[in-house]
Structures are given as structure tokens and as C-alpha cells.
Amino acid sequence: MAFFITDKCVGCTACELVCPVDAINGVKKELYFIDPKICIDCGACGRACPYDAILDTYGDLAVKVRRTEWPKPVVIDEICSGCKYCIDICPFDCLSLEDVEGQPWTAVARLTNPKTCVSCYLCEAACDKGAIVLMAPENVAPAASKRFQ
Ligand code: SF4
Ligand code: SF4
Ligand code: SF4
Known part of the structure; x- marks a missing residue:
């Protein structure tokens, strides 16, 4: 399994900017998506998404974490x-x-x-x-x- 972007996504690009393997694509202000074949489950996108739009490998909502933490x-x-x-x-x-x-x-x-x-x-x-x-x-x-x- 890989991380997954739900329809709560507003296309803000925050996840795309932190993905270390370029697994995330989309058009700004539209729904983004994660390529499960590329995702390495690092969790960076889930920590960065301000809109509670990303599920982790287990299907649970990824929690936003302040970058300093x-x-x-x-x-x-x-x-x-x-x-x-x-x-x-x-x-x-x-x-x-x-x-x-x-x-x-x-x-x-x-x-x-x-x-x-x-x-x-x-x-x-x-x-x-x-x-x-x-x-x-x-x-x-x-x-x-x-x-x-
Ligand atoms: S950070 Fe969240 S809302 Fe922004 S593009 Fe990614 S999934 Fe969508
Ligand atoms: S979990 Fe990591 S590798 Fe997978 S899409 Fe998110 S940032 Fe990219
Ligand atoms: S954890 Fe930080 S320093 Fe290590 S490879 Fe990822 S981005 Fe680079």
C-alpha cells in the first residue's frame, strides 16, 4: 500500500513540494494524486497537508505536524x-x-x-x-x- 489523497484535496501543492521521489502529481487548485508504484511511504506528504486530505499506508488519516517538529x-x-x-x-x-x-x-x-x-x-x-x-x-x-x- 501507499499513501493516498482523498477528495478533500484542494490542490494547494504542499504535498508535492515535500515528496522526495516525485510520486505526487496534479494541477494546482485541483485534486492531486499519488502514484503508488513510486511512493516509498515516507509520510512527508501526510505531515505537510493542511487539509486532512491524505491517508497513510493503513488507510488512517495522516496527521499534520509542524515542520519544526x-x-x-x-x-x-x-x-x-x-x-x-x-x-x-x-x-x-x-x-x-x-x-x-x-x-x-x-x-x-x-x-x-x-x-x-x-x-x-x-x-x-x-x-x-x-x-x-x-x-x-x-x-x-x-x-x-x-x-x-
Ligand atoms: S497538501 Fe493536501 S490539499 Fe494540498 S495538494 Fe496535497 S493533498 Fe491536496
Ligand atoms: S509518503 Fe512520501 S514518497 Fe509517498 S507520496 Fe507521500 S511524500 Fe511521496
Ligand atoms: S531525511 Fe532529510 S537529510 Fe535524509 S535523505 Fe531525507 S531529506 Fe535528505
Whole structure:
């Protein structure tokens, strides 16, 4: 199953703008639709829709969530190898390699463009080491949370 847009849709485009895989199409101010063959069930559209028009994978109404409360990727420096898999897969160019403070010979992935992150989990899924994990903003250590702003 995939996410699904109901006839409550007013064609505001909010969902289309956050979909990381371009699964959503439509004409502005008309009913939008999701291609179930492309949707990866990330939930971004459901969190973004202001009109309660999107059902999740289980047929339940997706709840709108303020963007500042969406989960964000946090990198575990000790595990990250700097392979760039997560950086390359991110559809919104949110991640970059950065030197670790005090260790200029070590570069790790960082969320350098947090405002464009849609919390799609593609980066987390791409990392076979488990070095990048999405966390709710309130569960992130203060040093990391500064990067979300
Ligand atoms: S965000 Fe909701 S109302 Fe707006 S286009 Fe998407 S489904 Fe329709
Ligand atoms: S659940 Fe994610 S991948 Fe599927 S249509 Fe919504 S934003 Fe796109
Ligand atoms: S969750 Fe990861 S892959 Fe998805 S938009 Fe955010 S940084 Fe990019």
C-alpha cells in the first residue's frame, strides 16, 4: 500500500513540494494524486497537508505536524566513514561532508541544510553502518540541535 489523497484535496501543492521521489502529481487548485508504484511511504506528504486530505499506508488519516517538529538526521561521528552514500541519496541536498572538530583528517556527514530536509529516511536507509539516524528534535543533544535552526 501507499499513501493516498482523498477528495478533500484542494490542490494547494504542499504535498508535492515535500515528496522526495516525485510520486505526487496534479494541477494546482485541483485534486492531486499519488502514484503508488513510486511512493516509498515516507509520510512527508501526510505531515505537510493542511487539509486532512491524505491517508497513510493503513488507510488512517495522516496527521499534520509542524515542520519544526519533524525528525532530523543525526550522524554518529564514531561510526560514520564519510562514504557519502547518505549525501548522494538525499533528494534535497541537505547533507555534506564536514571535518570533525579537532580532527581535520576525518570527515563525516552533517545535516548542513536542515530547512530543506523532509524527514524521508532515505539517508538512514542508505547507511549500512547505522551511522545516521533520524531523531525527533526534542531528543537531540543541544550541540546537534543548533544545526536544525
Ligand atoms: S497538501 Fe493536501 S490539499 Fe494540498 S495538494 Fe496535497 S493533498 Fe491536496
Ligand atoms: S509518503 Fe512520501 S514518497 Fe509517498 S507520496 Fe507521500 S511524500 Fe511521496
Ligand atoms: S531525511 Fe535524509 S535523505 Fe531525507 S531529506 Fe532529510 S537529510 Fe535528505
